[in-house]
Amino acid sequence: MSVYSCAAIYLSEVVDLFRVDADGVHTVDWSREGNQVVVRDRASKVAVYVASTDASLKSSVESERKSLIEAESALQFDPARSDADFEQLKSLAGTKGAEP
DSSP states (O other): OEEEEEEOGGGGGOOEEEEEETTEEEEOEEEEETTEEEEEEOOOSSOEEEEESOTTHHHHHHHHHHHHHHHHHHHTOOTTTOHHHHHHHHHHHTOOSSOO
């Protein structure tokens, strides 16, 4: 488990903090100590932590994520599992490297 901390004036009003990664939106163990937020979490290599003053933001993000996955499924577009789809995604993103 890792512990991350960040201090800023705007963090004193945070009401929810969660992690977004390739597998979804996740609840994390966090606490607010004055203007500092402390996160205790075990994350994959790539994760985004979202600190919000809006308690409903987590469910909105998860709903949007699910909608995007459904749209990919309906199009049979899966860049995580299909090299051809990944190449198409890179092309759309305008990248030439191994990853977008």
